[in-house]
Amino acid sequence: MNKKRGQQSIVFASPPVITSTANIVGPMEGDGILTEFYDRILKDNLDDNSSWEKCESSMMEWAIKTAIAKECSAIDDIDYVLAGDLLNQLMGTHFAVRNVGRPFLGMYGACSTLALSMIIGATLIDGGFASKLAAAVSSHHDTAERQYRFPTELGVQRPMISQWTVTGSGAMVISANGDGPRITAATAGKIVDIGLKDPNAMGPAMAPAAADTLWRHFNDTGRQPNYYDMIYTGDLGSVGKALVINLFKEKGIDLSTVYEDCGCMIFRKEQDAHAGASGCASSAVVFTGYIYQMLMRQKLRKILLVGTGSLHSTTSYQQKESIPCIAHAVAVEM
């Protein structure tokens, strides 16, 4: 048993290896802080596709196939593809994975989907059900804006607390054997809903879910925050990040020295992304790029990635429901 009774966390007996990663981003992301850590930067948000949604799909297909190629594996060596995105019925994912041709397990955790896929992927590998699989997510600023809020052509003003959905995709190959950082532990989150209803303010809605999963992770594993070189949440942005730090301060724990949010690492201040980046691709392009490279170069040795997801829909908002949120944590160590 890899999970103790009454606990939320798994410690893997034979920690699966992340043997390769690949990512691709839009032009605004490419012009941001982490330029050197992206494999490909699109010249525009369509990339010669006939719709933004098809562009999103093509990004994910490219990321999955590139991650597999980097690892010198054949596509047929991939036992499963685990993937998801923010679009209704995972349109970004299904049309990407259709062109990969491997058994597919569809995941939905909103912007926590990469962490969710890594957790389930790691259990499939550690449990002996797969020797190699791909995990991937995507998001696209224009597909997300028109689905969740307003078509970007309208030019609707965004409040300062809002975040900018990342155009991009990140993919990885997780293997039973090989070189690279290993997924050593994971904590799947519960749905936390503190009653917030503003779909522009995702950071504050998700922060309590992130804090809850972090707290469970520390308690279950006996690890202190400083066990990790860095802890990264997915897309809380500057407002949500400050709230997580405050929630831990109330418990007498200073998280600030080892904690950053991927949503605060992507855009330069002058790019006017307001409270930061968001979307499935926020944690995905940072993890598969900067964080993975830092692990491979041994600049980081132990990190905790906490994917954060807001599980509302436009219908639930219209029906005046509050915003249920979730966070999934994955420990990755060299």
Add this chain to the structure above:
Amino acid sequence: MNKKRGQQSIVFASPPVITSTANIVGPMEGDGILTEFYDRILKDNLDDNSSWEKCESSMMEWAIKTAIAKECSAIDDIDYVLAGDLLNQLMGTHFAVRNVGRPFLGMYGACSTLALSMIIGATLIDGGFASKLAAAVSSHHDTAERQYRFPTELGVQRPMISQWTVTGSGAMVISANGDGPRITAATAGKIVDIGLKDPNAMGPAMAPAAADTLWRHFNDTGRQPNYYDMIYTGDLGSVGKALVINLFKEKGIDLSTVYEDCGCMIFRKEQDAHAGASGCASSAVVFTGYIYQMLMRQKLRKILLVGTGSLHSTTSYQQKESIPCIAHAVAVEM
């Protein structure tokens, strides 16, 4: 290793047990063929909720909690809830699971979501990552119609090839130990898209995916169709079912004596559901009701459930894309 290299199928070393099931349906389903196999039949499609979506959520919450209660477990004994539905951003699921309070893994396989959740659930149990978990799905005729097609108030005429989305939810508890039928093997499907584009004709679109997964399952496991007392696809309806039988006939295999589709088992002919039932709840209410009861009474000993999912969205249809489909197979034996 529970999966042979190059194969799509898993054979479980310690087959997980389905220790309980629960289901709930709308009035039309309750008035159908399988009345005696439902735990609860709603008096109307709202059940005192303020929206159909909230009704769908409350059905899933009821099904999950009832399956757990039937098994005499406490909710805290459940390590994970694996669930999904057809609504944008899984609205049915998230607001149900919010009220269950256990770690949540979000699944999306359209109408194949129950089989997908059973496969991942069984790997979590057999791999030693959980000792007990809940799997659940829901669908609702009115939420699906207004999201995918037309609001039901419009009274738009439906073509004869269309199917009727089942209002209902089915849930089960899967455990490492206990009494009940066991999940002995599973085959996760690939996305199959033969280029059909009519969103009214889901059965023909999904039939090739079902046939592909069945074919892989037989080849991987060495089992013949008649290894099973019955093979059940999820929601191909009468048209899709005939196509699966024909696809196997072309290979020289007569599937017709051991094969039925859950979508053909729910409504009486006079209920005018056209080509049959569909939706996540189609396979779910049949499996958690009739099939599970037949297994418990040993009237059936070995069955194969093949969840079938159409992975399109309204956006992909509007963008003139064809319909990608998937099928996941789960062998359940007493």
